[in-house]
Amino acid sequence: MKKIVSVLFFIGLVIVLSACNSGNAQEPGDYDVIDIVWYPNESGNDLKAARDAIGEAIADATGKEVKHHLTTDYAIAIETIANNNAGVAFMGAQGYIESKERNDAIEAIVVTSGASGTLDDAKYHSWLAVNVDEQDDYKVNGEFSLDTIEGKKFSFVSNSSTSGFVVPSNTIMGHFDDKDLTAEDLMEGGPFFSQVLFGGSHQGSAVNLLNGSADVAAFCDSCVDNYVELAEGEENEIGSVYRVKDDAEEPFNTVTGKEFALMSVTPVLNAPFAVNKEVLNEEDINKLIEAFTSDEIANNEQIFVPKDSDMSGLFSKTENERFLEVEDAWFNPIRELSK
Numbered sequence: 001m002k003k004i005v006s007v008l009f010f011i012g013l014v015i016v017l018s019a020c021n022s023g024n025a026q027e028p029g030d031y032d033v034i035d036i037v038w039y040p041n042e043s044g045n046d047l048k049a050a051r052d053a054i055g056e057a058i059a060d061a062t063g064k065e066v067k068h069h070l071t072t073d074y075a076i077a078i079e080t081i082a083n084n085n086a087g088v089a090f091m092g093a094q095g096y097i098e099s100k101e102r103n104d105a106i107e108a109i110v111v112t113s114g115a116s117g118t119l120d121d122a123k124y125h126s127w128l129a130v131n132v133d134e135q136d137d138y139k140v141n142g143e144f145s146l147d148t149i150e151g152k153k154f155s156f157v158s159n160s161s162t163s164g165f166v167v168p169s170n171t172i173m174g175h176f177d178d179k180d181l182t183a184e185d186l187m188e189g190g191p192f193f194s195q196v197l198f199g200g201s202h203q204g205s206a207v208n209l210l211n212g213s214a215d216v217a218a219f220c221d222s223c224v225d226n227y228v229e230l231a232e233g234e235e236n237e238i239g240s241v242y243r244v245k246d247d248a249e250e251p252f253n254t255v256t257g258k259e260f261a262l263m264s265v266t267p268v269l270n271a272p273f274a275v276n277k278e279v280l281n282e283e284d285i286n287k288l289i290e291a292f293t294s295d296e297i298a299n300n301e302q303i304f305v306p307k308d309s310d311m312s313g314l315f316s317k318t319e320n321e322r323f324l325e326v327e328d329a330w331f332n333p334i335r336e337l338s339k
Helices: 002-024 045-062 074-082 093-102 132-138 162-175 202-210 282-292 328-338
Strands: 033-038 065-069 088-090 106-112 123-131 153-156 195-198 216-220 228-232 241-244 259-269 272-276 304-306 315-317 323-325
Touching (some): 033 045, 045 065, 045 282, 074 093, 074 272, 093 162, 106 282, 123 132, 123 202, 132 259, 153 202, 162 216, 162 259, 162 328, 202 216, 202 259, 259 328
Parallel strands (some): 153 216
Antiparallel strands (some): 123 259, 241 259
16 A cells, blocks of 8 residues: 555656646747847947837737847857747857757847848958067068967857857967867967967957957957957958947946957858747747848847947948848858867
8 A cells, every 4th residue: 555655656757747747848838928038249338329229019910029048158148949948049050050959949030131132242240369569479471370389378258159169269270280289278278378268259269369368369350340440451350450439338338449460361152140940939949030131120220220320339331231031051051160
């Protein structure tokens, strides 16, 4: 009799726990709020208006309330959507790939086009930069050379960052192919660099360079565009010099007026907006794709900020930039770099 009672108690406990778990789980379609999670790069106060504009567009399209999850760590943002705690995320290609590996329900829906309005030039740029006063230390015969970075203090963004780690680390490993370097070798001081820092965001990595914590830093053009201005040369060209604006907001407010030179520039596939199909239903996902790819959003100056505007934004409008629908396979070149 005691065994029977114990078995019945156990079965009852399982049923109760199962009921509790199912009550916490969010079935697709059974929600009034859509959560969107943002990387640290896009979580700053200066980008609140841009985030809110995206949120309003999502709310208008779906009729649902929108809440913003701001983060200070790439891993938190990736885990938030992979663990069904957000329905939408704006993330780099590498972060998207990592989240999809954790949960196959994660799906990229749109990316920003290039100036042409197509995917042909849907790219931004990964930079390796040095302080302008020290740029000659990184040249061989008058030209910038990666040969000069060994033994230096180096700053990446995060090991989940596409343009702040995956692309630059592959560039470095390819250049020093005779050393048989691995990505792990570049993540800590000793094997190649004297010291390795992680900025936690592209802005943080750039500040690591400008405040003297790092000799060389990896970060991308689009993430620092609101804080810097071209001082010499052409945009996204090796040897060009950028200057931190006098009125730059945090974290650049501590390094205003500082200048850096580009020693390496590499094009990178644009970052996607991704959805979690276990959280959002198909109807709302289709509404999001329709809204994102609409002329209304393409012409929304809070979302696609005119290049000559003083507003801080997520995306720039130089010619025909807009959101375009994208398939998972488009990110395969980044997958190849991660192998």
